[in-house]
Amino acid sequence: MTDAIFIRCGFRSTQTKARAATAQAAAVQASKIRIRLRSFETNHMQSACDKILEAAKATEARVSGPVPLPTKRRIFCVLRSPHVNKDSREHFETRTHHRLIDVHQPTAQTIDALMALELPSGVDVEIKL
Numbered sequence: 639m640t641d642a643i644f645i646r647c648g649f650r651s652t653q654t655k656a657r658a659a660t661a662q663a664a665a666v667q668a669s670k671i672r673i674r675l676r677s678f679e680t681n682h683m684q685s686a687c688d689k690i691l692e693a694a695k696a697t698e699a700r701v702s703g704p705v706p707l708p709t710k711r712r713i714f715c716v717l718r719s720p721h722v723n724k725d726s727r728e729h730f731e732t733r734t735h736h737r738l739i740d741v742h743q744p745t746a747q748t749i750d751a752l753m754a755l756e757l758p759s760g761v762d763v764e765i766k767l
Contacts, residue, residue, distance in 0.1 A: 669767070671741040671752070675704070676734055676762040683735050686761040693751040694741050703739035710734040 673690060677683040687704040694701045711733050718726040741748060757763060 669744065671744050671749070672766045673703075673739040673741070673752075674764040674766075675737040675739070676764075677760055678732060678734060679760055680735055682758040682760050683737060686757045686763070687737055687739065689755055689757060690739055690752065693755055694739075694744075694748055697745055697748040697751055699744050699748045700742040701739065702742065704737040705739070707736035707738055709736070 675683055675686055677686070691701055691704075711731055714730045714732075716728050716730065717724065718728055741752075752765070
């Protein structure tokens with residue numbers, strides 16, 4: 639009961655400080671970079687994945703992926719002629735391919751190498767630390 643009162647008042651015991659320090663050290667060691675890639679073209683996506691993997695492995699970081707995520711399909715239905723023949727329609731689709739790459743235990747050199755990459759146009763990259 640007294641520990642709860644000290645924590646509420648803002649005082650910390652030495653045990654609480656030690657737990658906070660070990661939790662912070664574990665968070666630093668367990669850090670990872672999560673990279674999500676999106677593209678309409680699979681060949682652009684593959685070349686971007688290869689470049690990211692080369693850059694991460696050159697700095698001796700552990701890499702898991704690329705993991706293929708489900709492809710999203712958007713289908714558009716369009717009338718063939720603007721004024722007549724409502725029954726005659728065309729269907730167009732766009733496919734968005736997704737990949738996920740995790741870089742475990744990155745160093746400062748790993749982050750610099752990933753930021754300096756020249757990836758193909760048409761590939762959307764989302765990086766979370």
